[in-house]
Each structure stands twice: as structure tokens, then as C-alpha cells.
Amino acid sequence: MPYRLVSFDLDGTLVDTAGEIAEAANRALENHGLPRQPVPALTLLIGQGAHALMRQLLGRVAPPDIDVAAVLASFDRHYTDTTGTLGAPYPGATETLQRLRAAGVQVACVTNKETRHTQTLLRCHGWTQAFDLVIGGDTLPQKKPHASVLQHAARHCGVALAEVAHVGDSATDVNAARNAGVVAWAVPWGYNAGQPILSAGPDRLFHTLPAVADLVLQENAA
Template identity: 35%
Template sequence: MSDLNNVKVILFDLDGTLIDSVPQLYLAVQAALKSNQLSAVSIEQVRDWIGNGADVLLKRAICQQYHFTDIDETLFQQVKSQFDHYYQMGIDRDYSLYPAVKETLSVLAQAGYSMAVVTNKPDQFVQPLLQSAGIAEFFTYTLGGGRLPVKKPDPLPLYYLCEQFKVQPTETLMVGDSKNDIQAARAAGIPVVGLSYGYNHGEPIENSEPDWVLHRFDELVSLLNAEVRN
């Protein structure tokens, strides 16, 4: 079990961790598929397919399966263009903050932690969604998919944020709901919390063996003793 006494920075995943964005992603995926005369998918499928970035989500939707096959590049780009359009149009609706997220982020900020968002969601959507949700103010940095050559589960995004904050991995905590978060943190040498209420491709987060499993976001406060930290 990792020691949290030295933690100065907390890195958060976005979808499935801070925000339940399945409904808005589902609507944008459906609109993009319909625009290209492709078969519809269910909201349950979209929930299971989230986590590896929008490109992978769309390829899964086009092929109607998690492990997708080769896709015509022209078709993919058409679907992606439509998805980007519809998702941007709906960025301020059809989502919800998970319970106690804003209140918990406020407590952690007051306790002296620096915080960032690291997500595979395309970078251009991250700040607008955080602003709409009213929690952008809590994060010193946000890092979305496409800003770096690789995404989680590669550790590079986590290393990059450690460099921005000028902290060591052992001074950092990763909080996420997916095996991608757990694997990235493990590879980076960062202690990691797995949240049980997120998406994680339909698998229990316990299977990925995070250092801690939490069932509510506000349990972070007691885990970090944030209410008594100076």
C-alpha cells in the first residue's frame, strides 16, 4: 500500500470520474452514425466503449463491437467530423457531475492540494465541459487526448503533468475509474485510487488492482485526511 503523506498533486480522470458524460456522448455518437447511414448503437454499448478516446469509441461504434476491425479511413473521418460537430454543440447539456464532486474538490483545494485533469477525451472538449460543469477553477492544468503523442494507459501524460508541477511521481496521486488510469499510474510509479462507479468497459475496477478502491468521490477527503491537513 502506498503512502499518501507526501502527496502534493492529485491527477483526475474526467469521464466516469468527475462527470457522467455517457448521455451526451451517446447522443453525439448516434447523430454521427445516423448522418452516415450507419446502424444505431445503445447507450449501454457506448458506456462500455468509453475510455480509450473518441477515435476508438467511434471505431467501436462503426463496427458495433469492442474489438473493432479495419475501417475505411474516409468513412471514419466523416463519422469523426460529424461527432465533433454534434458533441461540441451539446457540450453544455446531457451530463451530470457525480455526487459531491464540486464540494470535494473545494475541500481538497482548501487543504492545499494542486490538481489537474488528465483524460483521453479530445483536448478541445475538456475545458468547455469543465467550465460548463462549474469546476474548471479547481484545476491548474488540463491535459486531453491529442496534446501528446500517446494517451493513457501510456504513462507519458502523467509524467508530463508531474513535470509541469515539478513534483515526483511519489508526490502525486492518480484518481480514475478505468483500467487505463490504473495501468498508466502503475507504469509511472504513481499511487492510484480506483472509483467503482465509473465505466471501465463493464469490468469491476477491483480487477485492475488499484491501491485503493473508493465507492464515493467524497471518500477522497478521509483517505487523504484532507479536512485536517495544513
């Protein structure tokens, strides 16, 4: 059966955003008298959305009476400034999206990043028209790894689950694909909490993004 929809995670899969997320987080910490944290430590927290990252971080470095809402508001202000400024797409990302769509394969961005930050990032990298569907972490009642997220993407795009592959960098992505009943593909360069992505058991590991398009086009031509 051909692949009619390929969905991609965003942070750590298509774009290296660790630096800009970490900088926004550290500025927010400084605003509230808390010490900056090293980027590698913050990178380990990426994957469930920026607010989830900040809540985990505050649980480690802040006093119990910290005003969490105020810190989150500070983060949002700073992340608006840093989004799209300190990171870059991984090699071949734009080419891969273009090749898939040119071949008639629908492409979705399915991320746990809040929608407003997702749209800012897509705009900064010239991707506002690159996807047939964009699902942020606050688009639906649930987010990855809940089964409903990728199932919603399939319904929206009018394809069967067997015709969908999801590409991500973390166990969250692999589990989202498994839960939804779609193919789970992975890349090894992202933010899987410091663990090798193969430990999550993806169906296939790709070492470049263009290799994703190569396989889809090859399979669809068979």
C-alpha cells in the same frame, strides 16, 4: 510522504458523460445512414477518447468503405452540441476539488478526451478554474496509460512521483498510474468496459469522491 498532487480522470470519474457521448455518436451514425446503437453498448467503448470510440463503433456497424473522416467530423459537430448537456458531475465532485485546493493540494484533470471537448465540459460545469493542470488526450504525444502522461503532470506541478495519486474509473487509469510510478486510486461507478474496477488492482477503492479528500487531508495532517 504527503500527497501534493491528486489527478482525476474526467469521464466516468468526475462526470457522468455516457449519455451525451452516446447521443453524439448516434446522431453521427444517423447522418451516414447507420442505425442508432443502445447507450449501454456505447458506454462500454468509453475510455480511449471519442474518436477511438467512433472508430471501434464503425468497425462493428459500418461497411468497409465508410468515410471514417466524414463520420468523425459529424461526431465532432454533434458532440460540441451535446457536451455538458445530458450529464452531470457525480455527487461531491465540486466539493472534493475545492477542499483539496483549499488545503494546498494541487489538482489535475488528466483525461483521454480531446482537449477542445474537455474544455467545453469543464466550462459547462463551472470548472474552468478548478484545476491546476488539465491534460487532454491530444495534449502530449502519448495518452493514458502511457507512463509519460502522469509523469508530465508531476513535473509540471513540481512534485515527486511519490507525492502523486491518480483517481480513475478504468483499467486505463490504474495502468497509467502504475506505469508512471504513482498511487492508483479508483471509483466503482464509471466505464471500465463492463468489468469491475477491482479487477484492475487499484491501490484503494473509494465509494464517494469526498472520501478522496478526506483521506488526503488526513494523511497530510499526520
